[in-house]
Amino acid sequence: xxxxxxxxxxxxxxxxxxxxxxxxxxxxxxxxFDEALASGLDEPNAMVxxxxxxxxxxxxRTVLLKxxxxxxxxxxxxxxxxxxxxxxxxxxxxxxxxxFPWHPLERQVRVEGTAExxxxxxxxxxxxxxxxxxxxxAHASAQSQPVADRAALEAAYAAAxxxxxxxxxxxxxxWGGYRVRPxxxxxxxGRPSRLHDxxxxxxxxxxxxxxxxxx
Numbered sequence: 115x116x117x118x119x120x121x122x123x124x125x126x127x128x129x130x131x132x133x134x135x136x137x138x139x140x141x142x143x144x145x146x147f148d149e150a151l152a153s154g155l156d157e158p159n160a161m162v163x164x165x166x167x168x169x170x171x172x173x174x175r176t177v178l179l180k181x182x183x184x185x186x187x188x189x190x191x192x193x194x195x196x197x198x199x200x201x202x203x204x205x206x207x208x209x210x211x212x213x214f215p216w217h218p219l220e221r222q223v224r225v226e227g228t229a230e231x232x233x234x235x236x237x238x239x240x241x242x243x244x245x246x247x248x249x250x251x252a253h254a255s256a257q258s259q260p261v262a263d264r265a266a267l268e269a270a271y272a273a274a275x276x277x278x279x280x281x282x283x284x285x286x287x288x289w290g291g292y293r294v295r296p297x298x299x300x301x302x303x304g305r306p307s308r309l310h311d312x313x314x315x316x317x318x319x320x321x322x323x324x325x326x327x328x329x
Contacts, residue, residue: 144182147159161179167203188295191291201257232291237285252289301315
């Protein structure tokens, strides 16, 4: 195995100064996201979602950001099965952390906040524009539950195809979405000699405070 201690990358693309920031971290996030998209980065909306269950056990997984809403009540939107491991964890403890790892741009964004369920009408509106295969997959999969083998999963998908043949696929009752209302947003830009630029926003009423953190 490669000596992991010898694996190093010197970050040197660009810096991040206070003058580059906006009073609202979501304004900077949108700009960084557009730059990640323009760079050709594969799935720039992929984010790690970290949760803690009722027993205090942490877990993390990658999901896709499907919306970003501005304003004090806005936040980062994603969809999943409420009966999945993450759904059960969020039901017990709605505080959550997000991470956008944009390594090719030598950037990452960390978010800490509270997840809340999306209204059913928003869930149905999003589900309606998903590819039909993804819609059927939501019915076929009892997410995070054991399955005997691949054939059993494909049989469940075939059953969903038969159930909805010739008609629109509606979202399963246990399928829905979350809005993560950010309370902390950290912007991280890699710099040489590991002296990275880090700026942390913290919510203060309807606005934000910002400070530079040591790397």
